[in-house]
Amino acid sequence: MGIQHICILGGGTAGWMTAAALSHKLQKSGISIGLVESEQIGTVGVGEATLPHIRYFNRALGINEAEFMKATNATFKLGIEFCDWGRVGDSYIHPFGDFGKPVRNIEFYHYWNRLRLSGHDVGLDEYSYAVMAAEHGKFHLPDSDTKKIESTFSYAYQFDSSLYADFLRAFAEHRGVKRTEGRVIEVQQDNATGHITRLKLDSGEYIAGDLFIDCSGFRGLLIEQKLSAGYEDWSEWLPCNRAIAVPCEASGKPLPYTRATARKVGWQWRIPLQHRTGNGYVYCSEFVSDDVARETLLGSLEGNILAEPNRLYFKTGRRKKFWDKNVVAVGLSAGFLEPLESTSIHLIQEGITALVELFPNGHANDLDMEEYNLRMELQFERVRDFLLLHYVATQRDDSDMWRYFRNMSLPDSLRSKIEAWLSRGLVPAYERGVFLPPSWIAVFTGQNLLPRGYDPRANLLSRSRISDMAHILRRTVRETISRAPDHSDFIRSYGAAIPELVSGSP
Amino acid sequence: MDKPVKDILICGGGLAAWITAAALSRALPDEVSLTVLDIPDTDKFDMLYGTVTAPAAYGFFLEIGLSEPDLLRLTHTAFSFGTHYMQWGSPSRSWVQCHHLPFPARDNVPFVHYFTGRTDARLEDFLVSAQAGLRGVFAHPPEQARIPLSRAEYGYLFSPIELCNALKSVVSSRNITVKAHEIRCVRTNETGIFGIETADEKNLQADLFIDCSGPDAKLLTALNTAFTPEREVRASWQCLPSAPPWPPLRNVHGSDRGWTAGTSVRGQKITFQISDTDSEHHKSGRNILFGKREKAWVGNCVATGHAASVIDPVSPAPMMLLQRDVERLLGLIPLSEDMTVEAREYNRRFESDFEHANLFNQALYAIDDAPDTPFWQQAQSRGDKLRRKISQFENRGIPVAFDMESFNEEDWSILHFGMGRKIKNRNFFAELADTRDIDSNLAKLKQSIAQTVLKMPPHHVYISKLIAYLERKNVGRA
Ligand SMILES: Cc1cc2nc3c(=O)[nH]c(=O)nc-3n(C[C@H](O)[C@H](O)[C@H](O)COP(=O)(O)OP(=O)(O)OC[C@H]3O[C@@H](n4cnc5c(N)ncnc54)[C@H](O)[C@@H]3O)c2cc1C
DSSP states (O other): OOOOEEEEEOOSHHHHHHHHHHHHHTGGGOOEEEEEEOTTTOOOOOOOBOOTTHHHHHHHTTOOHHHHHHHHTOEEEOEEEEESSSSTTOEEEEESBOSSOOBTTBOHHHHHHHHHHTTOOOOGGGGOHHHHHHHTTBOOOOOSOTTSGGGSBOOEEEOOHHHHHHHHHHHHHHTTOEEEEOOEEEEEEOTTTOOEEEEEETTSOEEEOSEEEEOOGGGOTTTTTTTOOOEEEOTTTSOOOEEEEEEEOOOSSOOSSEEEEEOSSSEEEEEEOSSOEEEEEEEOTTTSOHHHHHHHHHTTOSSOBOSOOEEEEOOOEEESOSEETTEEEOGGGTEEOOGGGOOHHHHHHHHHHHHHHTOOSSSOOHHHHHHHHHHHHHHHHHHHHHHHHHHHSOOOOSSHHHHHHHTOOOOHHHHHHHHHHHHHOOOOOOSSSSOOHHHHHHHHHHTTOOOSOOOGGGGGSOHHHHHHHHHHHHHHHHHHHHHSOBHHHHHHHTTOOOHHHHHTOO | OOOOOOEEEEEOOSHHHHHHHHHHHHHSOTTSEEEEEOOTTGGGGGGGGOSBOOTTHHHHHHHTTOOHHHHHHHSOOEEESEEEEESOSSTTOOEEEEOBOOOOOBTTBOGGGGGTTOSSOOGGGGOHHHHHHHHTBOOOOOSOTTSGGGGBOOEEEOOHHHHHHHHHHHHTTSSEEEEOOOEEEEEEETTEEEEEEETTSOEEOOSEEEEOSGGGOHHHHHTTOOEEEEEEEEEEEEEEEOOSOOOSEEEEEEETTEEEEEEEETTEEEEEEEEOSOTTTOTTOEEEEEEEESOSEETTEEEOGGGTEEOOTTSSHHHHHHHHHHHHHHTTOOSSSOOHHHHHHHHHHHHHHHHHHHHHHHHHHOOTTOOSSHHHHHTOOOOHHHHHHHHHHHHHOOOOOOTTOSSOHHHHHHHHHHTTOOOSSOOHHHHHSOHHHHHHHHHHHHHHHHHHHHHSOBHHHHHHHHHHHHHHHTOSOO
16 A cells, blocks of 8 residues: 555645646546645745746646736746846846757857957847847747747746645645645654654644645755754855845836846846736845845835835755655755746756656655655756856956855866856756756856857858858847737737736736 | 967777767868878777667768768668667577667656566567567668657667778868878877877877877877776677678677677678687687776877777677767867866766766676676676666666766666566556556557568668669769
8 A cells, every 4th residue: 555645735836836736647546635734824925937847837737828827917938137247237138048059060159159259249149039039028939940030949937926826726626635724733753664644733633644745835844843854055155045025016018037136245036927026135144134135125126015025034055855754845845046047946846747757656665765866956956056157157346245256166067167168168068957058158148258269160161151140140030029029919919918917007 | 379279180090080080070170180190900999899889870970971871882881770689698588679769658657667567568569670670671760750660760780890991981082191100109298298209200299189099098098097997808709791681680699608799781790709808718809908098188188989998899888989989079179288178078078978888788787697607797887876777767667867878768778678677666657547548559559560560671672772772863972
C-alpha cells in the first residue's frame, strides 16, 4: 500500500499550484488530496511576474489562456527592463527571445560584436524582436513559422498572484481537492520513522496524510520547524534581505514588460497588470533603514497607493534537503532567491514537475528523495549565479552596497563565465537550468560588459555582407513591429481583458 | 597589443589530424595559414576510433566538408543502425543498441514503462531501427512523422584509415601546407611550445600547435602533461574482403577474455579484438592504455583525438569524442597569444565530455555477475554519476541526464534494457493506465514495424542502388 492521502500545507501560489497539478495528474489514482490554509496567517501576497515556462504549466492543466488572463487581471510579459544597473541612467531589456538568428551556424551576436569592434554603434537589442516589441508596447502571439522574425520570442504573464491562487483553487476543488481552513498548531510524527503523521488545527481537527507538501511559506513549518532539514545561506552573495511592496493605480496603458530599477541599496520592481501596477523595493537592511526604504518606494510611485505597504523579511538561500522523510517543500519553504528575474514561481513549477516525474508508486524511498534533491539543488544554484551577475556586472560604486559587490569574490563558475564573455564573447552553455545564453548576453551587453573579441569564424563573411545582413534584420524587425498590434488592443481582441481595460479607463 | 593567431600547425598524420584540418580549413578565413605536419605512422592506432559513428556524424561530416554522397563515393562506408551486442558478459545477454528518436509517450507514461515487469515484451521489438538492423535491411529514414521508419536514426560503419584518406582528398583542395616528417624535438618554454624541430632539421613555428600525434601525444608530453590511465587492454585488428550481405549493424561478441567486433563495410570485414593484457592468449595484439590527459590544452598547444584521450571502442564513444574535440576547438580558436580563457573552457568541457562518454562504456561493463576474469573485472568501475544513472533506472525507470551528454536518453534506456536491468518499481502513471489499451497499442506498433521492415531492401542492395543513383546524378564531387 502506498500513498493514499496527500496533504498540502499552505494556500499561497505554491500550495494551489501544487494542488491543481496533482489533482489533475492524479485524477484516476484514487489518491485524495487535502489542502490546509489559514486566512489569519495569510499569504505573502506578492509574486506577480513570471517566466514563459508557466505557459506549459497552464497548458498541461488544459487551462484556457484568455479565461485565465481575465480571471487574474493578467498582462503579457516580453521581458524585464533593467534601469540603472550598469550605470545610473542606463536601461536595457532582458527579453524572452533571441538576438537575431544564427548565420552559418554562428550566433548572430558574434557578427554584431565584429561590427561593433569596427565602429558600428547599433545596440544588440535592435536586433531582438522581443525587445523592440516591448519597447513599442506591442504584443501578439509568436508566429509558428520559425522562418519568420515574429517567431523568435517567447512570453510570460504579469498577474495578480492571489487571483491566480483563487483561479487554481477553483480548478483544484473542482477536481476533488478538499480545502480546510484553519491554523496548524501542532505537527505529529511517527516515533519510529520520524515521518509526519498528522497536523492538528486550532479547531481541534486533525488532518492526516501519507505525503505532506510543505507550502507554508518562509517558515517551512514541516520541513524546517519539524524536520530541521537545514538551510544553505547565500546572503554572502545576495545580501538583500527585506522588501516592501505596494500596489498603486496604473498610469497609462499596461506595458508588456516588468521593470527592475537599481537603487543605491537594492532595487525596485514595477509590474503592470490590467487594473493596477505592482511595486516593491528589495533592499538590504545592513545598508538602509526600513523607514528610508519605505519613503524611497512611496516617493517613486506613478499613482495613488491602493493598499497599505506590505513588509517582507527573508534570507536568500535554499533548503539543504527539499524532500526529507515524507515531506516535500515547494515554494518559499524550499528557498528564496530575490525576484529580480521572476524565478520563484518557476522554481515552484520545477519542484512540482520533478515530484510528478518521481511520484512514488508505493512508498517513497531514499533514491526518490536523492534524485529530487539533486535536481532542485542544481536549479537553485544556477538561478543564483545568474542573479548575482546583475550585481557584479556593473560600473556602479555609488554606495556601500555597490562597493560590497565590487569587492566580492565570485563563485568560480560565474567568474569564468564573465571572463569567457569579456575575452571573446563566449557564453558557456548548460542544458539544465533556466537561463540560456541569450539571457546572459542580454545582461552582459545591457550592463556594459562588452567583449574585446569575437569568434573568428565571424570573419568568414566580409564586413560589408555582415553589415548588410544586420541592416536588413534591423529593418525587418522594425517594419514587422510597426504592423504588430498594441499590447492592450491585443489583450482586448484576445478576449482576455477585464471590464476596466475594455472600457479603457486605466 | 594583441598578436592575432595567424599560423596554426597541426602535428599528426592520422584521422584526428585530418579531421581537425578539414574542420579548421572550413571555419577559418584564408588569412590564417594552416600547416599539417604529417608525421609518418601516427595513424597506426586509428583503428581505436572504432568502426562506428553515432547519428551525429552526419551533420558533423557535412560541416567539415564531407557530404554523405562524398563519403560513400570516396570510401566503402556503409550505414549503421547501431551495434548488436551478443553473449555480452553472459551467454544469454544479447541486444541491439540501436539509434532511435525519442520514444512515444502516452498519458504521462514514458514508453519504457510499458515494459516494466513484463516478460512477454522487449523494448527492441518496438524499435524500428533494431528490427531493420536484425533483418539486414536499410533505407534512409523519411521525414514524414507518421511512417514508423521516420523514428529510426543511423550512423556509419567505416574504416578509419579510409575516412582519413577521404578527408585528405577533400582538404587538399584548400590552401593547406603539408609537410611529411618525423618530429625530432619539441622546443618548449614557460608559455608553451616555441618551435618544432623536424627530422630534416627545419624548425617549424606557429601561434597555435595542435597535437594530433596519437596516444603518445608528442607535444603535450613535451609540455609535461601527464596521462591518467584507466586500464590496459590488448587489441588487434584485421581487414578481410567480404561478400554481401553486409548487416547495417556492427556485431560485438563478448567472451570471458574480452570481445570481438565485426564491422562490414562495403566489400570488407573489419575484425577488431580486445582482451586482457595476457599476451600468451592474444599474441597478435598490442597493449593499449585507455585514459586521458590531465589537460588537453596547455599554453599554446591543444590536443584532439587520441592525443587527448583514448577511450574504449566498445561503443561509438571514440568518434563522439573526436567530434567533440574538434567542435570544441572550432568554438575556441584563440584570438591572441593569451589563451588562458580558451584553455580553461576547452579543458572544462573536455573533462565533462570524456567523463560522460565514459559513463556509457562503464555502464556496458557494469554487470553484477560479470565473468570472474581479468578482462571483466578490470573493466568494472562505478563512480557516483554512474551509480545514480543505474540506481535511478532500476528504482523507477527514471532517466538521469547530465549537461551536454553525447549519448542521449534513448541510448541509455536501450542500454539498460539490453543489459537486462530491471525497473523495480512500476511507474505510478503506468499503474493507472489501461493495460488492454497499452497492449493493443503495442501490438499495433509491432505490426506496423514488422510491415515496414518487410518492405525495406537489403542493406547492400540499397547502397548499390543509391550509389548508382548518385553517379547518374553526378552528386558529390566529380
Ligand atoms: C518581495 C517578493 C517579491 C516576489 N516577487 C515575485 C515575482 O515577481 N515572481 C515570482 O515568481 N515570485 C515572486 N516572489 C515569490 C513568490 O511570492 C512566492 O514564490 C509565491 O508567492 C509562493 O509563496 P508560497 O505559496 O510558498 O508562500 P505563502 O504565500 O507565504 O503561503 C503560505 C501559506 O501557508 C499557510 N500557512 C502557513 N503557516 C500555517 C499554519 N501554521 N497553519 C495553516 N496554514 C499555514 C498560509 O496561510 C499560506 O496559505 C516574490 C517574493 C517576495 C518576498
